[in-house]
Amino acid sequence: MKFYSTNGQAPIATLEKAVVKGLAEDKGLYMPERIKPLPQEFFDNIENLSFQEIAYTVADAFFGEDVPAEDLKRIVYDTLAFDTPCVKVTDTIYSLELFHGPTLAFKDVGARFMARLLQYFLRKEGAGQVNVLVATSGDTGSAVANGFLGVDGIRVYVLYPKGKVSPIQECQFTTLGQNITAVEVDGVFDDCQALVKNAFMDADLNAHMQLTSANSINVARFLPQAFYYFYAYAQMKKKGLADQLVVCVPSGNFGNICSALFGKKMGLPIKRFIAANNANDIFFKYLQTGKYEPKPSVQTIANAMDVGDPSNFARVYDLYGKSHEAICADISGATYTNEQIAETIKEVKTETGYVCDPHGACGYRALKEGLQAGEVGVFLETAHPAKFKDTVDRILGADIEIPAKLQAFMKGTKQSVPMTKDFADFKQFLLKE
């Protein structure tokens, strides 16, 4: 499979190049040249397949031409060493719990897949060291750092905005050591993302070291996220609830929902999607007006969605042939203030006993408000509520339990490199590495 750039000015790339480079030369995002529809028999029988079997079928459509079956199967099976169950919250609303992986957030799936695929290419080529730069508003950093921890030949630099990620999130990437370096940027998430993008474009840096990205701009990060949408469909079909399925995705950089839209193009019978936003409502506004107007991000209690210029909008736009009408036909939007998110966390707990994290709460609310007669909704519970313990405790007046997996991270010593948001400083730092 070859990959083209959404900006259309870069040469067509192989999978290996797209994964190792991350971003195309023209700053566009790589897109697969073809999206192979999966056969009807697959969907007819999907409820009888395991998560790994389903995921391998999906992975084969994207990566099967470039990675031998046995290697790809191993990568998929290793990646999915945990479950993503659909849990009933109300009669018509289910939570797709994506927090059962090592860092308790959905990004574990993409990060683990990408680490393994990159390692496969490095081993095959006997290539030197690759340096992964990743900007994070919280969960990407921990998922990528943990996905790549201890992987030979790969160094990871995690850039995060100082004081803007939760203490639990922070210790998940600042305490690891080994091949992981945390860089604490005096700025917001968009500054971190800009530093990473500039680094990829900088000729001196690229001559000095081999750089790649593990943000959802990387095809190996975002495409594997499609796996759990197929599996969610299978689970709902088994319950007899998949005829009019609406999937609601709490969205920030739009990598997660974008992989679902690829799934739909492959034939996954999801009726429609809702992109739930916090106060960062750029996509919501786009749906209303047809104009995409990025702005600086604002800080919210659902901080992993504090994105003012969602990278993967370019992919969604390209996937739908740049048609606002086509996009609106498949996706609707929602946007919630901090007060509404808090209110929702409280309401779900009181009415159903279920504890949502602030991101999942946006998803739940959008379904509650948006489901039509006959529809059943699945929202993505993108992280475990304990990752946002201070916020959730304050809202619920509770002391929610921290899973043992998460507690383990909190015992380490925090280590990070302080950095300004000035690219010249970041460049100097990398040149000395």
Ligand SMILES: *Cc1c(COP(=O)(O)O)cnc(C)c1O
């Ligand atoms: C990253 C993240 C999101 C947003 O996902 P995108 O793919 O960037 O849209 C939502 N919720 C949580 C908990 C996240 O970590």
